[in-house]
Amino acid sequence: MSEYLIKNGHVFDPVQGIKGDKKDIAIKDGKIVDKVGSGAKVIDASGKTVMAGAVEIHAHIAGPKVNLGRIYRPEDKLFSCTPTKGLERMGAGASIPTTFKTGYEYAKMGYTTAMEAAMPPLFSRHVHEEIRDTPIIDEGAFPVFGNNWFVLEYLKNQEIENAAAYIAWLLRVTKGYAVKVVNPGGTEAWAWGLNCLSVNDPVPYFDITPAEIVKGLIEANEYLGLPHSVHIHPNNLGNPGCYETTLDTMKLAEGYKAKNKFGREQVLHLTHTQFHSYKGTSWADFESGAKEVTDYINKNKNLTIDTGNVTLDETTTMTADGPFEHHLTGLNHLKWANVDVELETAAGVVPYIYSPNISVCAIQWAIGLEIPLMMKDPMRCYITTDHPNAGPFTRYPRVFKWLMSKKARDAQVNAFKHKDKVLSQTSIGELDREISLYELAQMTRAGPAKSLGLSAICGGLKPGMDADVAVYNFNPDKPVANPDDIETAFSRCAAVFKSGVQVVSNGEIVATGHKRTLWVNAKVKENEQVARDITEKFVKYYSMTQANYEALGHHFVPNPYALEVDATQV
Amino acid sequence: METVTITMKNPPALYLEADNISPDAFAGKTAAQIAELSVHEGNTTSALSKYFDVSGGAGATAADTKIVVKGDVKKVKYLGFKMSAGELVIEGSTDLYVGAWMTGGRITAKGNVEAFAATAMKGGELIIEGNAGNYLGAAYRGDWRGMSGGKILVKGNAGSDIGMYMTGGEIVVNGNVDVHAMTHAEGGKLIVRGNAKSKLGGQMVAGDIYVFGSIEVMMPGFKPAGEVALEVDGTRAMFAHFTGDMGERHKKKKGEVVYGNLYRKI
Numbered sequence: 001m002s003e004y005l006i007k008n009g010h011v012f013d014p015v016q017g018i019k020g021d022k023k024d025i026a027i028k029d030g031k032i033v034d035k036v037g038s039g040a041k042v043i044d045a046s047g048k049t050v051m052a053g054a055v056e057i058h059a060h061i062a063g064p065k066v067n068l069g070r071i072y073r074p075e076d077k078l079f080s081c082t083p084t085k086g087l088e089r090m091g092a093g094a095s096i097p098t099t100f101k102t103g104y105e106y107a108k109m110g111y112t113t114a115m116e117a118a119m120p121p122l123f124s125r126h127v128h129e130e131i132r133d134t135p136i137i138d139e140g141a142f143p144v145f146g147n148n149w150f151v152l153e154y155l156k157n158q159e160i161e162n163a164a165a166y167i168a169w170l171l172r173v174t175k176g177y178a179v180k181v182v183n184p185g186g187t188e189a190w191a192w193g194l195n196c197l198s199v200n201d202p203v204p205y206f207d208i209t210p211a212e213i214v215k216g217l218i219e220a221n222e223y224l225g226l227p228h229s230v231h232i233h234p235n236n237l238g239n240p241g242c243y244e245t246t247l248d249t250m251k252l253a254e255g256y257k258a259k260n261k262f263g264r265e266q267v268l269h270l271t272h273t274q275f276h277s278y279k280g281t282s283w284a285d286f287e288s289g290a291k292e293v294t295d296y297i298n299k300n301k302n303l304t305i306d307t308g309n310v311t312l313d314e315t316t317t318m319t320a321d322g323p324f325e326h327h328l329t330g331l332n333h334l335k336w337a338n339v340d341v342e343l344e345t346a347a348g349v350v351p352y353i354y355s356p357n358i359s360v361c362a363i364q365w366a367i368g369l370e371i372p373l374m375m376k377d378p379m380r381c382y383i384t385t386d387h388p389n390a391g392p393f394t395r396y397p398r399v400f401k402w403l404m405s406k407k408a409r410d411a412q413v414n415a416f417k418h419k420d421k422v423l424s425q426t427s428i429g430e431l432d433r434e435i436s437l438y439e440l441a442q443m444t445r446a447g448p449a450k451s452l453g454l455s456a457i458c459g460g461l462k463p464g465m466d467a468d469v470a471v472y473n474f475n476p477d478k479p480v481a482n483p484d485d486i487e488t489a490f491s492r493c494a495a496v497f498k499s500g501v502q503v504v505s506n507g508e509i510v511a512t513g514h515k516r517t518l519w520v521n522a523k524v525k526e527n528e529q530v531a532r533d534i535t536e537k538f539v540k541y542y543s544m545t546q547a548n549y550e551a552l553g554h555h556f557v558p559n560p561y562a563l564e565v566d567a568t569q570v
Numbered sequence: 571m572e573t574v575t576i577t578m579k580n581p582p583a584l585y586l587e588a589d590n591i592s593p594d595a596f597a598g599k600t601a602a603q604i605a606e607l608s609v610h611e612g613n614t615t616s617a618l619s620k621y622f623d624v625s626g627g628a629g630a631t632a633a634d635t636k637i638v639v640k641g642d643v644k645k646v647k648y649l650g651f652k653m654s655a656g657e658l659v660i661e662g663s664t665d666l667y668v669g670a671w672m673t674g675g676r677i678t679a680k681g682n683v684e685a686f687a688a689t690a691m692k693g694g695e696l697i698i699e700g701n702a703g704n705y706l707g708a709a710y711r712g713d714w715r716g717m718s719g720g721k722i723l724v725k726g727n728a729g730s731d732i733g734m735y736m737t738g739g740e741i742v743v744n745g746n747v748d749v750h751a752m753t754h755a756e757g758g759k760l761i762v763r764g765n766a767k768s769k770l771g772g773q774m775v776a777g778d779i780y781v782f783g784s785i786e787v788m789m790p791g792f793k794p795a796g797e798v799a800l801e802v803d804g805t806r807a808m809f810a811h812f813t814g815d816m817g818e819r820h821k822k823k824k825g826e827v828v829y830g831n832l833y834r835k836i
Binding site: 073076078 | 713
């Protein structure tokens, strides 16, 4: 493999505490090293910003519901096609890009790792086929557990060991990365025409509450010592007043400590926090609950969050929170699609337009920015758009602009039709904080990597780590003349390296790398009961046989990277 | 106003996608520059001059530019695509997407046009002297935003699914229309001087349909609401009034439910 020396860039690396010093980054055999030989290819980064490759902790970029969105929204591709160009295959889609476009767009912005946030286990093979076809970036996928019959039954009886054995089995057969929970109990309740809007609403038939599901999954997750914590989309998403459910959900993590060998400190990751930080009793008195939610998170160190920033675009919402999507189509009357996934989960899809002329959308925009601006520790708060739910991931540079420039935020506030309402219902006008490049590196690199248990591999530039490096045309020594320059600089990298291979040069794809599928191989003691339960459920309920369930082999996972966990001695 | 005349000299073997033939793309260009604009035949991109002779010259702006298209353009798509001003005259018949996404100006097609003419049209005028195909003034595939403004006149007949998801503007068809007119409409006006077939106004939320001739099969979701005297498109007559589609959601305005209206001349 070639050697590279990225010279004289302003390096921002929270892993080593480097805050913009001029430093050289050396790359050899796919890793960051102390030094390279004189024959190394030199990349001149003087006057530029150098960071580790960014880590996406939560996006919907592969699998059946993403593809359902692609299929039923031909209009999303209408004026967003990119023809074949050099190494790039053709792509299309604005809010739900094709797999190839997804890989190219992430790479061009300096992202080298991404997590698919909701994998229906039954369709893991489809998820992995799409991951395989998404070039360049390393990807993992979170199977959903919060409405799974096995989980509901084991946790109802407080059988943590059995739940853990089942989780280990499911992660192995689906090549999954972490325990995702979406509207715990609520999606299953919806199959009975109901929902769970608080942590104490019982799930019909199973007679278990969301609180019991979440606590049980945290215990099973820490029993196994998985790299990532339980990753939760709580009950009652997107409703005025939902911040109370969010606080109740976070309180369930009280008293639990992270137990793992990966350096992860949290026991619960709260995703797309913006959608869960609403006060008010209706859309008429809708207001921000960002302060209440972030106050709690600032005090409780065993939590991490991501933001879910609204980008004010036309987009496509999609979630395993089936009842929420049904509720949403009733609000905006746009087309709705739903898939039920047998014993496991469901998913709904509805297009949505976040219009700057609608006060609710403008307030949502403000809440998404309030959260990171109110978070004291950037290592525990990560930037996402919950792609494509609050906006497409391709808008990250614009979100960075809003976070890094009060002037840019004020310009947007002034452009809103209901400016006064935004200022009265949120505190966005009073927040003067501007996120620094170092904090941005914490929120997009070191932080998410640590939360995912990947801090030994990515998210930093320490010798020994994977050589994932992004070089931006952004000079931190010069004052920002126009906030739009931030957006331009972070949209297209000067150079990007993925595992030591230069994949982007001057904003163009120059190699497609050797993307890996990240998954977690958790070993547990032999558990005959769980093995018998799995066999029985396949025979009695599943529409496919157990032999056809596993995502196995080169076709699905051509380049696997397993994080090994041994829970046999617990 | 300056006039550019383009004449088909070498008809394509496949269909030609000519999204550059509009006053907006031609404005400010000489005949030689216009001849260099790109068109696509299958996966091959070529200069306009491969297929057309170009004469005359464009005005400084789209509004000052008139385009006359001569010769056999039956296999040419997207004439007047996204046009915002000026004039386009098509002397014969043409293929799909005439005036699609147009926002202003006037297009006159002297022959027939194929499907998807005036897709998601926002403004301007489209006059079709022959027949129109299916999906006239409708939304793009999958989209819920059909024609929202402007005016379409069809002197002959129109096909099926016209005005689908229409939200505004006006379509007048002097002849007959095929099935599924104004499906899902949330506004706008359709006048059919001839006869209509079935599924007229199906799932219509709001908007108005006027039929001068017969309606082969009425939608069951429309309810009789008496008779009214109206002047429609210059004709005074009595009309039977129906409201619907009762199977669809409807907005309220000042406490009153707003329905779609269907009027049939008595």
